[in-house]
Amino acid sequence: DTAVSQTPKYLVTQMGNDKSIKCEQNLGHDTMYWYKQDSKKFLKIMFSYNNKELIINETVPNRFSPKSPDKAHLNLHINSLELGDSAVYFCASRQTSGGGEQYFGPGTRLTVT
Amino acid sequence: DQQVKQNSPSLSVQEGRISILNCDYTNSMFDYFLWYKKYPAEGPTFLISISSIKDKNEDGRFTVFLNKSAKHLSLHIVPSQPGDSAVYFCAASASGGTSYGKLTFGQGTILTVHP
Numbered sequence: 001d002t003a004v005s006q007t008p009k010y011l012v013t014q015m016g017n018d019k020s021i022k023c024e025q026n027l028g029h030d031t032m033y034w035y036k037q038d039s040k041k042f043l044k045i046m047f048s049y050n051n052k053e054l055i056i057n058e059t060v061p062n063r064f065s066p067k068s069p070d071k072a073h074l075n076l077h078i079n080s081l082e083l084g085d086s087a088v089y090f091c092a093s094r095q096t097s098g099g100g101e102q103y104f105g106p107g108t109r110l111t112v113t
Numbered sequence: 114d115q116q117v118k119q120n121s122p123s124l125s126v127q128e129g130r131i132s133i134l135n136c137d138y139t140n141s142m143f144d145y146f147l148w149y150k151k152y153p154a155e156g157p158t159f160l161i162s163i164s165s166i167k168d169k170n171e172d173g174r175f176t177v178f179l180n181k182s183a184k185h186l187s188l189h190i191v192p193s194q195p196g197d198s199a200v201y202f203c204a205a206s207a208s209g210g211t212s213y214g215k216l217t218f219g220q221g222t223i224l225t226v227h228p
Contacts, residue, residue, distance in 0.1 A: 004156070007140065029212060043157070043218040056215055090156055094214050100145045100206055102216060105157030 003027050004105035006091050012111045013081055021076045021108045023091030031055075032074035033092040033102060034066060043090065049074050050096065081112045119219035121201065127227055132190040136203030136220050143205040147189045147216070148177060151200045160201075184195070193226045200224070204221050210214045 004025045009112050023069040025032065033056070034046040048056035063079045075109060089111050092102040118137045127133045134148075144165040151158035163170040163177045163186065170177050176189045190197055203219040 021225055033215075035216075041200075041221055043216075045215050045217075048215065092156075096214065099162065100208075100214055101147055101159040102214065103159065106150075107154070108157045 003089055004093055004103050006089075006105040008108060009106060010111075012113065016026055016068050016082055017078070017081050018079045019081060019110070020078070021089055021091075021110070022073045023076070023105055024097045025093040025103070025105075026095055027095070027103060028074050029093035029095045029103075030071055031094045031096050032053075032071075033091060033094070034070065034074065034076050035090045035104075037088040037107070041088070046089075047077060049073075050112075054110055055066060078110075081110075083112050086110055114139075115220075116143075117217050117219040118204055119201075119203055119222045122220075123223040123225070124203050125225045125227065126193050128195055129192045131198065132135055132193045132224055133167060134188045134190075134201050134203075134224065136186050136188075136219055137184060138186075138205050140205070140207070140217070141184070142207040143217075144208050146177070146179060146186050146206045147206075148175075149202040149218075150183075150197075151203060151221070154175065166175045188225075193224075195226050195228050198224055198226050 031050045033048045047066040051104045052068045065077045068074045091105040094102040147162040148160040151157045161175045179186045200221045204216040204222045
């Protein structure tokens with residue numbers, strides 16, 4: 001059973017479009033994260049939700065909006081996509097009362113043309 | 114400003130030998146350190162971690178060493194196996210405050226283990 005899953009795995013779209021990436025975890029964790037891995041392979045935090053509440057919001061354009069309908073889901077909606085948004089986006093989850101390790105999904109490769 | 118650095122982009126070792134991956138950090142607030150392994154087209158997989166109250170943590174073939182005064186940690190894999198070939202990421206976090214477990218990653222080291 002997949003612990004952290006993301007859909008879709010690949011997403012190719014044109015500039016200006018709006019798209020969403022979905023993330024679900026079945027680990028019972030209370031905190032979820034979105035990371036972006038850019039072309040230089042750096043993994044950088046974007047957002048974090050704890051029990052559906054936004055707790056981390058790094059310097060990310062307003063075009064990116066996370067939404068957490070419940071503890072097990074954290075979706076990422078991106079408006080007006082730009083070429084520079086092309087990257088791999090990883091979802092992760094963690095139990096705050098547990099160890100510090102986070103468990104990652106398989107990633108969504110977004111290509112904006 | 115890159116707070117976690119892995120200065121070796123790649124490392125090549127022979128099967129059965131020791132692999133040593135290094136990581137340096139600059140933020141003295143970091144008190145928890147992790148190593149992740151990543152295969153192509155997959156997400157990072159947690160390997161091993163260490164708290165700043167320790168200087169060594171061992172799990173099977175994997176050992177992480179922490180030198181707080183030098184702000185340096187290393188991952189030792191012994192013996193190395195071809196299946197260990199992957200990208201290894203070092204990560205760090207600071208407890209308390211507003212960190213909320215945010216991980217700061219290094220840029221990764223590609224490990225290749227030759228049969």
